[in-house]
Amino acid sequence: MSDSTSETQSRKRPWLALALTLLVPGLGHAYLRLWLRSILWLALYVTASTFVLPDDATPGELSVDAFVAASEAVPLEAAAVVLGVSVVCLVDVYMMTSHVNNRLRRASGAVTVCPNCGNEIDEDLSFCHWCTTELEESEA
The missing domain is CATH 2.20.28 (Rubrerythrin, domain 2)
Incomplete structure (x- = not known):
């Protein structure tokens, strides 16, 4: 296997890291094998959700009416905090994907x-x- 083939297999896809982070904050960092960052982002998201969201923001059953009622119980400030943590996590995973790919290119000698x-x-x-x-x- 040539160096260019191993480099393309090692390169991380930013769109995949972003999609995984949209599913669960920290999952994109786990894809990049940045384990500590992954755990920290997941812990920050869970902590922000636990302390900021009210107890009645959790639906009691799996129905559309229950989800609508739960979403109406979330204050705007709480939603902004949770959304802010998610957005900053998305920006971080994109920047870290770029950093990891640049480090791989430099290590392979493809860069002067x-x-x-x-x-x-x-x-x-x-x-x-x-x-x-x-x-x-x-x-x-």
Whole structure:
């Protein structure tokens, strides 16, 4: 198996991480194998839901009327807190997916890095477009 094949198998899909996080906050982080973040986000969501939502916001039975009554019992401030935790978790899982994929690309050697500033550079250039350091042919 070549390096590019193993890199594509290791790359994480941002859309899948986002979809898993929409189902259960923290599940997208578990997909990325960020176990501590996954547990922390799930705990934050459960804690926010437990302490912010009133007791009568839980439906007593599985019917449409019970769910409508439970949703009407949720104050706007409580819904905003729970929604805010979910949105911040979605942003975090997207950013972490990008970070994990960049780390995988750098580890596979598919990225050329400037020896001066450490930023990713274009292989076609003879200088770093970040810090303008001239590159030798062997580095590029």
